[in-house]
Amino acid sequence: MALSQTWPTGATPASSDAIADALAESGWAVTPGFLTGPEAASLLAEGHALRAGFHRAGIGRGGGHQVAAQVRGDEVLWLDEQTESSAQRRYLDRMAELQAALNQALFLGLFSYETHFAVYPPGAFYKRHLDAFHGSKGRTLSCVLYLNPAWTDADGGHLRLYLDGEHAEPYVDVRPEAGTLVTFLSERFEHEVLPATRERASVTGWYSVRT
Numbered sequence: 001m002a003l004s005q006t007w008p009t010g011a012t013p014a015s016s017d018a019i020a021d022a023l024a025e026s027g028w029a030v031t032p033g034f035l036t037g038p039e040a041a042s043l044l045a046e047g048h049a050l051r052a053g054f055h056r057a058g059i060g061r062g063g064g065h066q067v068a069a070q071v072r073g074d075e076v077l078w079l080d081e082q083t084e085s086s087a088q089r090r091y092l093d094r095m096a097e098l099q100a101a102l103n104q105a106l107f108l109g110l111f112s113y114e115t116h117f118a119v120y121p122p123g124a125f126y127k128r129h130l131d132a133f134h135g136s137k138g139r140t141l142s143c144v145l146y147l148n149p150a151w152t153d154a155d156g157g158h159l160r161l162y163l164d165g166e167h168a169e170p171y172v173d174v175r176p177e178a179g180t181l182v183t184f185l186s187e188r189f190e191h192e193v194l195p196a197t198r199e200r201a202s203v204t205g206w207y208s209v210r211t
């Protein structure tokens with residue numbers, strides 16, 4: 001099957017199916033081992049090599065775009081669709097395969113994917129927010145892939161995903177361990193990044209429908 005040929009060691013068709021099932025059931029999915037340790041390590045190494053090009057992330061769009069240290073403290077670098085760099089290329093191919101699988105299983109109409117590396121220095125956070133607004137017809141599915149080997153709960157830095165609208169509970173806390181992928185409907189789930197004691201690296205992306 002095409003999926004296992006192009007990405008033999010990481011995701012299997014079963015993991016795309018499992019993600020589709022979880023999304024259909026609850027609107028979110030946590031998938032440990034979406035990438036293997038070595039795959040996550042290559043992506044992290046490429047991110048480190050590009051570190052000088054990262055810039056402080058902002059909030060808002062267009063003219064309203066501004067860096068807001070009280071809201072988020074991460075630094076980001078957008079991935080280029082044309083990249084020749086192997087780990088990024090494989091990641092983009094892999095997310096294209098997931099896109100096709102989710103469209104086939106769930107008829108989501110996911111059309112494009114935008115994605116950036118993100119690094120949260122120790123102590124940095126991203127306050128509770130929504131990635132897309134109801135009816136905005138843009139970002140549909142948020143995907144966060146973590147790159148941090150041997151992360152423990154004591155290191156902090158969890159993604160807290162709020163499961164019931166604006167309520168404080170219930171929530172799930174996801175450990176940003178290398179290879180774990182989190183996917184959730186962008187309009188539905190508020191979430192925040194808790195501060196960590198270590199540098200915390202990830203690749204975050206959004207599938208959008210055609211606008």
Ligand SMILES: O=C(O)CCC(=O)C(=O)O
Pocket residue numbers: 118126131144158159191192193202204
């Ligand atoms: O890194 C994470 O766990 C989530 C990042 C996030 O919420 C965002 O970039 O919008």
Ligand SMILES: [Fe+2]
Pocket residue numbers: 129130131191
């Ligand atoms: Fe977010």
